Amino acid sequence: MELRRDVFQAIADPTRRAIIMLLAIQALTPSAIAQEFDSSRQTISRHIKILTECELLEKDQRGREIYYQLNPQKLKGVAEFIEPFRKMWDDRFNKLEDIMKDYQSKK
């Protein structure tokens, strides 16, 4: 099954919110981000991966270093109160689509 990462799930975690706050000021390398936390490098990398998967962070290759920066467009989407409403309909329609595909294959 396809893993669906959504933005709301991503920002539900306090460490991930802290990473977002950090990157709101400037783009940073993964090691610079990890230095700001007590958690292990691996834990922080996992958080960065999740944030990148849902497009809240973007990679910026500068020479040999990778910097992570915030994607303000995506973050703006989260701030909009309309998103839960959209998601409610998206979930319903996904269900409709699944049910009807099942219905079609049974015929």
Next chain:
Amino acid sequence: MERKTKVHAENGKQDILITREFDLPVDLLFKAYIEPEIVEQWMGTKVLKLENRSHGGWEFETTDPAGNKHGFSGVIHEFVHGSKITRTFEMLNSDFGPQLEFLEFEKCSGTRSRLSMHVIYRSVTIRDQVLKLPFEYGVNMAHDRLQEILSKLI
């Protein structure tokens, strides 16, 4: 991640437009709106009445996790098989009043279809309140869960 369902709501207006493309032929998409057993599955509601014709009526009833029943109903103003449903929608026991909905079903290809749902509310304030409902529900749910955890600790 692609956003399949789009919601267009302009500031200061009293309507919204919901659009969605489906990986389904248009007749199957339409069927999902008119067969009571299918509506019940994807809308998560009980269908008490669904008269698929112009000047018909409809009534749904949902039961929330706490066991409370909520009624929804309206009239079908225009029904064109396979392409169009114009209806009113009202959440009973709420202050929102009825809203007017224009549902259009379009064929994109033999296997794909598109739904557009244009919803008009009585006022800008009511529209904004309805849009915020799932958001507030989500916040309340999180709050309830927190209370539940806290009450177990005490």
